[in-house]
Amino acid sequence: MGHHGWQGNPPGTEDEARRRIVEAATACLDRVGLAKTSLSDVAAEAGVTRQTVYRYFPSLKDILRAVALAGVEEFAGRMERHLARFGSAAEAAVESVVYAVRTVPGEPHLGLLLQAGEADFFTDGVISPLAFSFGARILRNVPVDWAGAGIETEDDLRGLAEVLMRLFMSFLQYPSAPALTDDGLRALVRRWIGPALRG
Numbered sequence: 270m271g272h273h274g275w276q277g278n279p280p281g282t283e284d285e286a287r288r289r290i291v292e293a294a295t296a297c298l299d300r301v302g303l304a305k306t307s308l309s310d311v312a313a314e315a316g317v318t319r320q321t322v323y324r325y326f327p328s329l330k331d332i333l334r335a336v337a338l339a340g341v342e343e344f345a346g347r348m349e350r351h352l353a354r355f356g357s358a359a360e361a362a363v364e365s366v367v368y369a370v371r372t373v374p375g376e377p378h379l380g381l382l383l384q385a386g387e388a389d390f391f392t393d394g395v396i397s398p399l400a401f402s403f404g405a406r407i408l409r410n411v412p413v414d415w416a417g418a419g420i421e422t423e424d425d426l427r428g429l430a431e432v433l434m435r436l437f438m439s440f441l442q443y444p445s446a447p448a449l450t451d452d453g454l455r456a457l458v459r460r461w462i463g464p465a466l467r468g
Contacts, residue, residue, distance in 0.1 A: 274316070274317075275289070275315065275316050275317055276315075276316030277316075283325075286325055287325045287326075287335070289315055290311065290315050290317075290322055290325055290326065290332065290335075291332065291335045291336055291339055292315075293311050293312075293314035293315035294306070294311045294314070294332045294333070294335070294336050295336050295339070295378065296314055297310045297311055297314050298336065298377070298378070299377070303333075306329075307329070308322055308323075308328075308329045308332070311329075311332060336378050337378050337379050339378065340376060340377075340378035340379050341379070341403065344372075344376060344379055345403070345406075345407050347372075348365065348368055348369070348372075348407055349407055349410045349411060351364070351368055352364055352365055352368070352407075352408075352411040353411055353412055355411075355413070356413065357413060357414075357418070357466075358413045358414060358415050358417070358418030358420065358466045359418065359459065359462070359463040359466040359467060360413075360459075361408070361411045361413050362408075362429065362433060362458075362462055362463075362466055363455055363458045363459045363462060363463065364455070365407070365408070365433050365437075366433055366436050366437045366440070366454070366458050366462075367451055367454050367455050367458065369434075369437040369441075370437050370440045370441060370454060371451060373437075373441060374441065400434060401427050401430050401431045401434065402427060402430075403430075404427075404430030404431070404433065404434050405423065405426040405427045405429075405430040407430070408426055408429065408430055409426060418466040418467065419465075419466065419467075420466070429466075432462075433462075436458070436462075440454070
């Protein structure tokens with residue numbers, strides 16, 4: 270009942286329709302996990318047909334990416350709060366890599382595409398101009414003296430964000446063997462990134 274009509278409450282805009290499909294997908298994923306979630310399940314949860322879902326998302330992969338992106342803001346807020354505990358630009362930069370490597374795989378929504386074996390698809394989203402701008406925004410919100418560390422322009426900040434994001438993606442996709450402890454990863458990144466941030 271109501272399967273064809275958004276459970277009797279049609280969305281007012283295209284954006285709302287997309288948001289409700291993403292919310293339906295999130296509910297399915299939270300309830301049964303990635304392996305058991307299908308596009309049909311998402312459609313049923315949203316109260317629409319599969320064809321309606323296809324209008325907004327060509328594939329389940331596209332829905333997964335939208336679910337992951339919906340979790341980015343919340344994740345960014347937590348990362349900013351974590352990085353605020355570090356007093357220098359170098360330590361904040363190092364810790365951003367450690368935090369991402371340790372946290373992203375366990376994030377119920379950000380880690381989705383990695384769990385799905387869609388590492389390349391996930392990477393495309395993380396290493397994109399939009400992602401680098403977002404990373405720069407996270408760094409800008411951390412209360413350290415970026416200018417004193419030689420990061421003086423917005424381009425500098427975006428460049429640093431790009432290097433750090435490419436670094437954490439590399440560690441996620443190709444973990445060290447034997448596996449590094451948090452302190453080992455911290456020491457490695459500090460050794461090579463730290464000198465670039467001392468002005």
